[in-house]
Amino acid sequence: EYHYPELSEITVAIESMNEEIGENLNQLEKQKQIRQEFFSNASHELKTPLTSIMGYTELLRTHTITDPKQVDRCLEHVAREGKHMTQLVNDILMVSKLESEEYRAPFSHISVREVLDGLLERFKVQQEKMNLNIVVDCQDLYVYANKGHIEGVFENLISNAIKYNVYDGTVSISCYASGKNMILKVQDTGIGIPQEDQEKVFQRFYRVDKQRSKVISGTGLGLSIVKHIVHFYKGSIELESKEQKGTTITLSLPILVHTIPED
Numbered sequence: 103e104y105h106y107p108e109l110s111e112i113t114v115a116i117e118s119m120n121e122e123i124g125e126n127l128n129q130l131e132k133q134k135q136i137r138q139e140f141f142s143n144a145s146h147e148l149k150t151p152l153t154s155i156m157g158y159t160e161l162l163r164t165h166t167i168t169d170p171k172q173v174d175r176c177l178e179h180v181a182r183e184g185k186h187m188t189q190l191v192n193d194i195l196m197v198s199k200l201e202s203e204e205y206r207a208p209f210s211h212i213s214v215r216e217v218l219d220g221l222l223e224r225f226k227v228q229q230e231k232m233n234l235n236i237v238v239d240c241q242d243l244y245v246y247a248n249k250g251h252i253e254g255v256f257e258n259l260i261s262n263a264i265k266y267n268v269y270d271g272t273v274s275i276s277c278y279a280s281g282k283n284m285i286l287k288v289q290d291t292g293i294g295i296p297q298e299d300q301e302k303v304f305q306r307f308y309r310v311d312k313q314r315s316k317v318i319s320g321t322g323l324g325l326s327i328v329k330h331i332v333h334f335y336k337g338s339i340e341l342e343s344k345e346q347k348g349t350t351i352t353l354s355l356p357i358l359v360h361t362i363p364e365d
């Protein structure tokens with residue numbers, strides 16, 4: 103037998119629907135705002151190096167600078183700013199890829215050690231320049247994930263541990279299995295992150311202290327990319343840091359497939 107709802111029941115149902123719609127609208131509005139902010143930040147970040155490239159090019163084009171040494175310095179600036187723009191565009195593309203809902207990252211079986219070895223090779227020059235001791239303690243792990251994601255996480259964390267380190271410093275990377283999780287720990291003996299900035303470093307384009315950021319190149323997108331990827335896999339991330347002592351970032355990602363035991 104059908105029960106006809108009372109008018110009061112219908113009112114309650116409509117009110118709760120309205121509330122839900124309101125909530126969704128709020129969220130959409132917030133997302134729209136975040137997106138707009140991102141675009142405006144991205145344009146601003148791209149404009150700065152572009153302005154400087156155009157300035158130097160103009161000096162050369164009009165022969166305002168002719169002394170070969172100065173010309174060389176000018177070209178070095180142009181090259182450096184160009185490199186910075188490339189890094190920015192790459193990072194912005196990565197963020198937008200991670201955000202687009204249609205983006206279906208292809209998964210495959212990945213050897214963590216292979217990814218790590220490849221990356222360390224690429225960081226060799228920087229490592230030697232700063233005379234860094236890189237200590238690796240990595241189990242032979244296999245994970246099922248998107249290769250670009252795993253490379254992105256390792257690359258950004260290790261690159262920071264190198265960039266923000268001190269001469270003669272140490273970077274310790276450890277990677278091991280814990281249940282279904284892959285745990286990655288990247289520890290450095292670098293300049294550290296002040297307490298009040300520790301939450302903010304995961305925000306897009308946020309860089310601690312403009313002064314020190316000017317000397318050390320970066321886009322301010324690395325850690326937000328890492329955080330995105332960690333969210334994607336429903337993992338967790340933890341940051342511990344002390345100024346002038348160093349930083350430790352620990353990730354836990356539930357993507358482990360199997361471990362090959364050491365002999």
Ligand code: ADP
Binds near residue numbers: 263
């Ligand atoms: P960036 O491209 O500037 O390195 P990130 O998003 O990777 O961008 O990091 C944001 C900011 O957090 C950096 O500009 C830097 O100030 C700080 N930071 C990140 N990692 C470290 C670290 N290992 N040691 C000290 N500071 C760090």
